[in-house]
Amino acid sequence: MPTVKKRFRYQVGLQFFAKGEEESGQTETKAEKRKREIGERKTEIRSQLEKEEKVDLDKLHQEVRDLDEEAQEIEKRERLMKETEEIDKGNGGETRTVETFNTDPESRKSQEEQEEADWEQRGANLHERRAVTVASGDLITPDHQSSSIKSTFNQVSTLIDRVSTVPLQGGESYESPFEIQHGEGNYTAEGEAYFDVDHEFGYATINKSKVTAYNEITEEVLKLPRANYAQRTVEGVRKSLRKKMAKEILVGTGSSNEFTGIFSSNATAINPSTDKLISEINENTLDEIIYGYGGDEDVEDESVLILSKDDLRKFAMLRIGNDNRKAYEVVPNGNTGTINGVAYIINSGAGSIATAADGDFLMAYGPLSNYEMAVFSPTDIKRSEDFKFKEGMIAHRGSVMAGGNVVAHNGFLRVKYEDPAV
Structure with a gap:
């Protein structure tokens, strides 16, 4: 009997709350309209992500966070308004509960079954609104389950x-020619033969290689969570x-089925x-690198220094002079930046x-255009x-089928470590 009393008290409270919802639904307030619009927009974003098309994830992430904050502010405002209304009525926000006993076994059984069904339906309906109603009062426990996934640090x-990228869909390995040197003319006396000069060329071979990646997730990750883990898996x-190709541009050995990197001995x-x-x-x-690159007639511009983050830190921390001033002005901007105005790119392969x-x-x-990457096929990502x-x-x-090689004579100045103890 006490169980019946307790459950029936909950049922009366739910009926009262449902009636209030039904009455308030007749005239939609501005707050209710905005909450509905927020829900519809989040549904649009979820549908957009499920299509597995390329989207601006950071922008959508920020928009969802803004929508969540706005919805929480609306709910908080409504709760405060409800509390002030209760105080004005003189009951201090107290909620009374009607207790009724049911002694009819058949009726009691039917009530219990209907009660359980109501609770299940109530939970399903309110889950999408991220809140659970405990009783007929205004006690609400928000379920702050984020619909977005925080990205990790950049790894590419x-x-x-x-x-330089060359699309060669369906093609095979090929050779890219480059000029090595042209000769220098000379004086010639009247009636004598012209002075012979040599014009030397070379070529770089770009071999097709296959780069692959594989991952597995459970069906629960795909179907159940609010956050779109499946889309992040595809993007991953x-x-x-x-990530692999960016590193191979530097360190690829140039052997069969591999990129020929700038550091490779096969970068002929x-x-x-x-x-x-x-x-x-x-x-x-830095000056030794800049003036050591290129030919005898020019100091090359628009070139980029490729280095590791650790060596960039050494440039930034180097101090000189009695005043202990910085030797270099390093201006970082994510993966790129400048050292004394010279552009750099961080690459973990260095x-x-x-x-x-x-x-x-x-x-x-x-110049980065002196490295050529050929793409022999589209990037193909499949799910099974x-x-x-x-x-x-x-x-x-x-x-993806791709390959790469240095395609300009002495296209890069490579910097090597010389151990002074050797």
Whole structure:
């Protein structure tokens, strides 16, 4: 009997609350209209993300956060208004509950079944509004389940977006020619043969390689959470491909099925004798790199220094003079920036002078258009639910056919570590 009394008290409270909702629904207030508009907009954003099209995730993330904050402010305002109304009525916000006993077994059973059904339906309806009604009063417990996922630190160097890209859909490996040198003319006497000069060319081979990435998630991650983990998984596969390719632009060995990186001995466009050797980063290092690159007639501009974050830190922290002033003005901007006005790009494939062994490559300097990346196929990302159907696992895989190589004679000045103790 006490159980029936307790459940029936809840039922009366729910009926009272439902009636109030029904009455207030006859004339939609500005607050109710705005909450409905917020819900509709969040539904549009969720549908947009489920299409797996490329969208501005940061912009959508900020918009969802703003909508959540606005909805919470509206709910807080409504609660405060309700409390002031109760105080004006002189009851101090107290909510009374009607207690009724039901002694008819059949009626009591029907009430209990209907009661359970009402609770289940009530929970399902209110879940989307991120709040749970406990009784007929105004006690509301918000469920702050975020619909967005915080991104981690950037792990892809922008180097991949700055080098020269050649689309060769369906193509195979190819050779890119470049000029090595042209001769110098000479005086010729009247009636004598013209002076012979040599014009030397070379070529860089760009081989097709296959870069892939694979990931699995459970079906619960795809279907249940409010946050769109599945979309982030697909985006993560694409970023994994870009991360590998961005690093290979520097360190690819050039062997079968691999990029030919700037540091590779197979980058035949670069003469190893032009490599710059340094044993430390000092106040002269940047000038030595800039004036050491290019031919005898020019100081090349519009070039970029590719280096590790650790070596960039050493440039920024270097102090000189009696006044202990900074040797370099480093202006960072995410993955890029400038050192004394010279543009740089951070790439984790570059070495660090703090951990390098004798002969290790540290940096590269030159116009990024001197590296050519050929894309032989579109980036293909697929999802399959069949591979591990019994386990409920959903597989994602991505692949792209691409290759790259240095395509200009001595297109980059490579900086190597020279151990003074060797």
